Amino acid sequence: MEVTIAKYAGACFGVERALDIVLKNADQKNNVVTLGPLIHNPKVVADLESKGVRVIEKPDEVDSATLIVRTHGVVPEIIDEAKALGHDVVDATCPYVKKVHLAASKLEDEGYQVIIVGESGHPEVDGIVGHAKGAWVVGSRVELEQMTLPKKIGVVVQTTQSQNLLQEVVSYLCTRCENLKVINTICQATSERQAAAKDLALECDCMIVIGGKNSANTTRLYEICLQSCSNTHHIETSDELRVEWFKGCNHIGITAGASTPQKHIQIVKSAIDNLVA
Numbered sequence: 151m152e153v154t155i156a157k158y159a160g161a162c163f164g165v166e167r168a169l170d171i172v173l174k175n176a177d178q179k180n181n182v183v184t185l186g187p188l189i190h191n192p193k194v195v196a197d198l199e200s201k202g203v204r205v206i207e208k209p210d211e212v213d214s215a216t217l218i219v220r221t222h223g224v225v226p227e228i229i230d231e232a233k234a235l236g237h238d239v240v241d242a243t244c245p246y247v248k249k250v251h252l253a254a255s256k257l258e259d260e261g262y263q264v265i266i267v268g269e270s271g272h273p274e275v276d277g278i279v280g281h282a283k284g285a286w287v288v289g290s291r292v293e294l295e296q297m298t299l300p301k302k303i304g305v306v307v308q309t310t311q312s313q314n315l316l317q318e319v320v321s322y323l324c325t326r327c328e329n330l331k332v333i334n335t336i337c338q339a340t341s342e343r344q345a346a347a348k349d350l351a352l353e354c355d356c357m358i359v360i361g362g363k364n365s366a367n368t369t370r371l372y373e374i375c376l377q378s379c380s381n382t383h384h385i386e387t388s389d390e391l392r393v394e395w396f397k398g399c400n401h402i403g404i405t406a407g408a409s410t411p412q413k414h415i416q417i418v419k420s421a422i423d424n425l426v427a
C-alpha cells in the first residue's frame with residue numbers, strides 16, 4: 151500500500167503570510183482580533199483562539215483593537231470604518247487578491263462591464279465587488295446565458311476558481327461581445343494544487359482531501375479528485391478517517407486546500423499509515 155501526498159498541497163504563500171502576521175501581532179499585543187475567520191479552516195481558527203486571537207464579524211464589536219484583515223480582503227469602506235473607530239488595522243489580504251481588486255477597478259475605470267467569475271457571497275468575491283461597484287458575479291455558463299450582455303466586457307476571476315470554469319465563460323463570451331478583455335487572476339498556488347490533485351487522483355484508488363468544509367478551494371479540489379477517483383473523501387481532521395475507505399486499495403492519495411497547514415497534512419498521513427498498517 152502506497153500513500154502519496156500531492157506534489158503541491160496545503161498552505162499557500164498567502165495563508166502562511168497571514169498566519170505569520172497574526173502570530174507576530176498576538177505575541178506582542180493583547181487585544182488582537184480578525185475580521186471574520188482568518189482562513190476557512192476551523193482547526194487553524196481554533197488554534198488562534200487558544201492564543202487569544204478572537205474572531206469578530208464587524209469592526210464595532212470591539213474597542214481599540216489590533217484588527218487584522220484576512221487573506222480574502224474586504225471592501226475599502228470596512229477598512230475606513232475600522233480606522234474611524236480607532237482600531238489599528240493590519241492588512242493581511244493576500245497580495246494576489248489585491249491584484250484582482252486593482253484589475254477589476256481598472257477595467258471598470260476603462261468602461262468595461264466587469265464580470266467576476268466566482269462564487270456569489272464568498273468573502274473574496276464581496277471584496278472584489280467593493281473595488282468595482284458595478285461588477286456582475288457569474289458562477290456558471292448557464293447564469294451567463296440568462297443575461298443581456300453589453301458590447302464591452304472585462305473579466306476577472308476569483309483566485310481559487312477552476313481554469314475549466316474560466317474557459318467555459320470565456321468561450322461563451324468570445325462569440326457574443328465585441329470587446330472582451332480577460333485578466334486571468336486565478337492564483338498559481340490554486341492552479342498548481344488543482345493540477346497536482348488531478349494527476350494524483352488518476353493514479354489512486356482512494357483520495358483524501360483535507361481542509362475546511364467551508365473552504366471554496368478545498369471543495370474545488372474535492373470535486374476535481376472525484377471526477378477521476380470515485381473513492382474521494384473530504385475531511386477536516388484525521389478523526390474523520392474511516393478504515394473501510396482503504397479496503398482493497400493499492401494507492402492512497404492525499405491533497406489539501408490552500409488553507410491547510412503542512413503539519414495537518416502530516417498528521418493525516420500518519421493516521422492513514424497507522425490505519426492501513
Ligand code: SF4
Binds near residue numbers: 309337339367408
Ligand atoms: S490561494 Fe492564492 S490568492 Fe488565495 S491566499 Fe493563497 S496565494 Fe493568496
